[in-house]
Amino acid sequence: MGQPTVGILHPGSMGAAVAACAAGNAAAVLWSSAGRSRASVARAERFGLARVPNLRDLLERSDVVISLCPPAAAEDVAGGVAEVGFTGLYVEANAISPERSLRIAELLGEAATVVDGAVIGSPPVGGKMPTMYLSGPAAAAARVEKLFEETDVQVKVLGSEVGQASALKLAYTSFQKTSRVLVALALGMAREHGVDQELVNVAARRTGSYLSEPEYVAKVAGRAWRWGPELEEAADTLAAAGLPAEMLRAAASTLARWNDAKDDGELTLTEALNRLARP
Structure with a gap:
């Protein structure tokens, strides 16, 4: 299996920096410019992310999608992904409750594989090295771990239950x-x-x-x-x-x-x- 294509939802200060770290182990890192601000465009360009016109295009091309957005938007973002029918690996990396993580897993679970994630620490820029904690299906978590090998994002797998990373x-x-x-x-x-x-x-x-x-x-x-x-x-x-x-x-x-x-x-x-x- 070759390197995966990764999509980031959405390139905020943390999301863009984390996505950029994955670029070395990915075929491409995509982001959708639809509805995004000029600040988001500038940030994505600064981190060298590949621009696509809309969410559907991003999802159809991505093997792995990482959701890093404001917590209040996490379920709406996941709902939009579910509507398109994404069938890849979805990393729910937002600061949300374990219960919300489980709802998102149920929402996407029939078609996609969901891994619960949580980033603790500052964005990986200027020598800072946050840790991404993961919980969920072992094989899927291992794929995410491989995506960040030898980068400034450290990865630790907590267990197989969705919600553990969010709880931490x-x-x-x-x-x-x-x-x-x-x-x-x-x-x-x-x-x-x-x-x-x-x-x-x-x-x-x-x-x-x-x-x-x-x-x-x-x-x-x-x-x-x-x-x-x-x-x-x-x-x-x-x-x-x-x-x-x-x-x-x-x-x-x-x-x-x-x-x-x-x-x-x-x-x-x-x-x-x-x-x-x-x-």
């Missing part, structure tokens, strides 16, 4: 992006009282990510009875400064599910997560 992406992004918002709230509160630089100095004494310390969750559960009210106080302070307090109130509400674990030094991570899921 959303689990990671729920922490990563919410933590950035929490930084903004913390700095906003500190600035209101003239201690924002000291807050940065305090934080600089600790490195690393809490996400890499899962065993600490059990300690959080044991302290939730006092951490929750503390966050309510912090929420009041945000509100007094004219800043949104809903996020901290939601965190306090979450902590309340652990109130019965007060000072339980024997609680395990598994038990803590079970109590959080089934209060």
Whole structure:
């Protein structure tokens, strides 16, 4: 089997860069200019993607299609592909829920083969090397992995179930992006009282990510009875400064599910997560 022809839906900042990485292992990388902006045209040309006039032409010529578009559009994009009757390999690489990934797989599955994908990291330009996680049929995932061999897109296959890659992406992004918002709230509160630089100095004494310390969750559960009210106080302070307090109130509400674990030094991570899921 020769090199496949790849289609990208659509060449945004991530999609165009990822597609360009596949070019070395593909016969061609196509994109459809129908309805796309001048910025998209310029981006696709900059990355050396081959232009075709419409979606049908792209699908009829492509062996592999990669969907990297705004998450809200993922199902509509897949629906358009299904209407044309695409029969190749469809890589659903958007930041969507596992349930939506499964719906897309069901939508396309009778004719096409669907692999669930998720890209974590920055676009592969300027030496950056994101990872594309895959889950789905093993042979199909292996084809995608081969497409990115020796490129700046690293590939890791998670398993055979559609939805696993999407779950990993959303689990990671729920922490990563919410933590950035929490930084903004913390700095906003500190600035209101003239201690924002000291807050940065305090934080600089600790490195690393809490996400890499899962065993600490059990300690959080044991302290939730006092951490929750503390966050309510912090929420009041945000509100007094004219800043949104809903996020901290939601965190306090979450902590309340652990109130019965007060000072339980024997609680395990598994038990803590079970109590959080089934209060």
